[in-house]
Amino acid sequence: MDKLVLLGDEAIAQGAIDGGISGVYAYPGTPSTEITEYIQRSKIAAQRKIHSEWSANEKTAMEAALGMSYAGKRALVCMKHVGLNVAADAFINSAITGINGGLVVLVADDPSMHSSQNEQDSRFYGKFSMVPVLEPANQQECYDLTYKAFGLSEKYKLPVLVRVTTRLAHSRAGVIRRQLLPQKETMIPEDHTQFILLPAFARKRYRGLLDQQPDMEADAASLGFNMIQQGKDRSRGIIACGIAYNYYMEVATRYQLDHPVLKVSHYPVPTAMLQELADSTEELLVMEEGYPMVEELLTGVLKTKYRVRGRLTGDLPRDGELNPGVVARSLGIQVQEGRDIPQVVANRPPALCKGCSHIDMYNALNEALQPYGPGRVFSDIGCYTLGALPPYNAINSCVDMGASVTMAKGASDAGLRPAVAVIGDSTFTHSGMTGLLDAVIEQTPVTVIISDNSTTGMTGGQKSHATNRLLNICKGLGVEEKHIIEINPLKKHHDENTQIIADELAYEGVSVIIASRECIQTASRRKKEAKK
Amino acid sequence: MKTDIILAGVGGQGILSIAAVIGMAAIDNDLYVKQAEVHGMSQRGGAVQSHLRISDQPVHSDLIPAGSCDMILSVEPMESLRYVSFLSEKGWLITNSKPFVNINDYPDVEKIYGEIRNIPNSLLIDADAIAAEVGSRKVSNIVMLGASADYLGIDFSSLEQSIRVIFGRKGEEIVQMNINALNTGKKAARVQSVS
Numbered sequence: 001m002d003k004l005v006l007l008g009d010e011a012i013a014q015g016a017i018d019g020g021i022s023g024v025y026a027y028p029g030t031p032s033t034e035i036t037e038y039i040q041r042s043k044i045a046a047q048r049k050i051h052s053e054w055s056a057n058e059k060t061a062m063e064a065a066l067g068m069s070y071a072g073k074r075a076l077v078c079m080k081h082v083g084l085n086v087a088a089d090a091f092i093n094s095a096i097t098g099i100n101g102g103l104v105v106l107v108a109d110d111p112s113m114h115s116s117q118n119e120q121d122s123r124f125y126g127k128f129s130m131v132p133v134l135e136p137a138n139q140q141e142c143y144d145l146t147y148k149a150f151g152l153s154e155k156y157k158l159p160v161l162v163r164v165t166t167r168l169a170h171s172r173a174g175v176i177r178r179q180l181l182p183q184k185e186t187m188i189p190e191d192h193t194q195f196i197l198l199p200a201f202a203r204k205r206y207r208g209l210l211d212q213q214p215d216m217e218a219d220a221a222s223l224g225f226n227m228i229q230q231g232k233d234r235s236r237g238i239i240a241c242g243i244a245y246n247y248y249m250e251v252a253t254r255y256q257l258d259h260p261v262l263k264v265s266h267y268p269v270p271t272a273m274l275q276e277l278a279d280s281t282e283e284l285l286v287m288e289e290g291y292p293m294v295e296e297l298l299t300g301v302l303k304t305k306y307r308v309r310g311r312l313t314g315d316l317p318r319d320g321e322l323n324p325g326v327v328a329r330s331l332g333i334q335v336q337e338g339r340d341i342p343q344v345v346a347n348r349p350p351a352l353c354k355g356c357s358h359i360d361m362y363n364a365l366n367e368a369l370q371p372y373g374p375g376r377v378f379s380d381i382g383c384y385t386l387g388a389l390p391p392y393n394a395i396n397s398c399v400d401m402g403a404s405v406t407m408a409k410g411a412s413d414a415g416l417r418p419a420v421a422v423i424g425d426s427t428f429t430h431s432g433m434t435g436l437l438d439a440v441i442e443q444t445p446v447t448v449i450i451s452d453n454s455t456t457g458m459t460g461g462q463k464s465h466a467t468n469r470l471l472n473i474c475k476g477l478g479v480e481e482k483h484i485i486e487i488n489p490l491k492k493h494h495d496e497n498t499q500i501i502a503d504e505l506a507y508e509g510v511s512v513i514i515a516s517r518e519c520i521q522t523a524s525r526r527k528k529e530a531k532k
Numbered sequence: 533m534k535t536d537i538i539l540a541g542v543g544g545q546g547i548l549s550i551a552a553v554i555g556m557a558a559i560d561n562d563l564y565v566k567q568a569e570v571h572g573m574s575q576r577g578g579a580v581q582s583h584l585r586i587s588d589q590p591v592h593s594d595l596i597p598a599g600s601c602d603m604i605l606s607v608e609p610m611e612s613l614r615y616v617s618f619l620s621e622k623g624w625l626i627t628n629s630k631p632f633v634n635i636n637d638y639p640d641v642e643k644i645y646g647e648i649r650n651i652p653n654s655l656l657i658d659a660d661a662i663a664a665e666v667g668s669r670k671v672s673n674i675v676m677l678g679a680s681a682d683y684l685g686i687d688f689s690s691l692e693q694s695i696r697v698i699f700g701r702k703g704e705e706i707v708q709m710n711i712n713a714l715n716t717g718k719k720a721a722r723v724q725s726v727s
């Protein structure tokens with residue numbers, strides 16, 4: 001069969017295509033974005049008419065995927081870890097409705113927060129919703145586990161969560177493909193009440209979910225995704241979850257260690273396997289990327305006769321991603337450190353591109369705000385968040401997508417005037433619109449600046465649902481027309497733009513300033529493509 | 533055979549194309565490859581790196597262990613120093629000498645060169661100048677790949693072959709320019725390493 005060199009994300013995408021999906025639903029988010037992008041570029045996916053258009057946000061994506069599953073087809077939904085917070089209502093309830101066509105929820109976590117606000121561990125969402133979780137250790141497993149997850153989903157009639165972390169999502173290796181499976185026919189669920197979560201139905205379905213738990217655990221022991229690797233040195237047993245297995249194997253190969261290992265790629269982790277390892281070794285060392293979930297499961301709160309070490313005991317760092325160095329140290333190995341980084345090396349943080357429209361918007365905003373002093377700009381997530389850094393120092397918050405508008409409203413309610421929100425175009429249609437409606441209903445004095453570069457810039461320039469729609473959306477939400485003002489953020493319009501912003505800051509009601517100019521990255525890409 | 537390489541640069545400088553060429557050449561030689569990349573926020577003009585591991589044995593970790601990297605190949609001089617904690621004692625540091633200045637506090641270049649020369653196995657190559665001679669500054673990343681060729685543990689002809697495949701879509705002229713860049717880079721490194 002074909003051997004391809006793929007990113008973990010791409011291997012997941014290929015596994016889903018070959019596994020017979022009819023649609024992928026997603027909102028971009030590092031490190032998950034490349035899954036959907038791969039399917040959008042794939043020739044087989046196009047031939048098979050696999051749906052791959054972006055969704056407005058993770059919740060709409062999750063619900064659309066559930067709808068496709070309802071109609072009998074296999075669907076994949078992808079997001080970054082914080083995206084699952086947005087989709088959580090739909091996700092948790094999809095464990096109660098169950099599924100019809102196989103449904104896989106792919107979540108990419110970002111320990112060490114390379115491109116995120118936190119390093120939450122999505123395995124907890126699996127436990128919370130009581131659905132099976134798969135966690136591949138390498139690119140081949142990304143492919144294989146995704147491919148097989150659809151069958152597993154249909155077996156339990158439940159969504160299956162697949163969890164990866166940044167390193168695996170963004171690392172390449174050879175992957176061997178399996179047979180391309182046929183897509184499913186449209187077919188409504190046999191039980192016409194399955195998806196109606198009225199309390200009377202929901203109680204019954206929830207009981208069913210509880211009753212399935214022992215089977216799920218038994219399968220996690222027998223399907224082969226979890227395995228015990230024998231070892232002669234029983235001074236220690238290793239529990240290695242997901243990619244942590246690679247780091248252990250790297251260190252074990254190099255330093256010739258031979259401990260028994262429980263390789264975990266399938267949750268709930270079977271108690272019998274944990275017991276076997278615990279009883280045959282002197283202590284357990286738990287290596288997991290993310291939170292100490294398995295370690296906590298083993299130690300609980302009461303003292304036991306078992307010695308368990310890991311992130312909670314400080315043998316591994318409590319936060320941040322794992323690497324071969326910290327894993328070696330947890331095994332008592334003195335690692336040779338390389339040279340110190342010379343002091344001349346300066347930081348090179350990410351920055352707004354030269355010529356970016358956000359720069360001109362911030363310059364005008366900063367000047368307009370001068371009379372009021374600092375501390376009143378609520379912002380959001382996107383390239384424009386880099387306005388937090390010098391020389392702009394233009395914003396005072398970045399919490400979760402959409403929070404700029406609503407926090408500005410709350411601060412305004414508390415008496416802060418002017419209260420400003422700065423939000424990107426894609427973030428606005430992701431979850432800024434509903435907050436704006438709240439402000440309109442109460443005529444709350446806020447100035448909302450939509451910095452519209454007509455793309456989802458931070459994640460690499462995906463299409464934005466907002467493009468050419470912002471004016472009508474704001475009108476439709478009920479913002480007064482004379483307080484929806486479009487400006488062109490260019491240096492030559494600086495004075496005029498500053499004046500417009502200053503006027504709106506003084507207005508005691510809702511105003512929206514739409515600062516539109518195309519992202520220079522997507523513009524130059526478009527020009528290049530036009531040349532071809 | 534095992535070569536662990538850290539590719540370094542600034543977002544947008546083309547280190548992933550270098551990785552793609554080496555990766556393909558390694559696969560064609562039936563070697564195992566793993567390559568961890570940086571996507572996302574840092575690509576906006578920030579420091580970026582890629583861990584590229586090639587071996588005749590299966591590769592476990594996607595990340596290179598600190599202190600055991602065989603080569604830092606960098607398209608920017610200050611960036612080459614950011615990862616020296618990964619370099620093994622005998623490892624090579626091979627870097628473009630042309631700074632990419634997009635920060636206000638970019639240090640004195642001579643100090644950077646001094647630190648680079650302190651590393652016993654180091655090569656400073658003026659890849660931008662060579663690239664301009666070959667035809668376009670855009671191929672300076674391939675000049676640097678050429679400069680590293682003697683230390684990669686991969687046949688030079690395999691590198692040429694993967695350039696042909698990877699740049700093939702862009703037409704013969706681009707392929708030829710990249711092959712020239714590769715060869716000129718290799719020669720420049722050889723002149724340096726004897727002088």
Ligand SMILES: Cc1ncc(C[n+]2csc(CCOP(=O)(O)OP(=O)(O)O)c2C)c(N)n1
Pocket residue numbers: 027028029030058080082083086381382383384401423424425426427428453455456457458459464
């Ligand atoms: C819930 C959630 N989903 C996705 C992301 C990832 N993300 C961060 S910024 C961003 C793009 C925002 O685009 P836009 O608002 O248009 O601003 P731009 O980057 O173009 O300036 C995305 C998708 C996130 N942080 N949180």
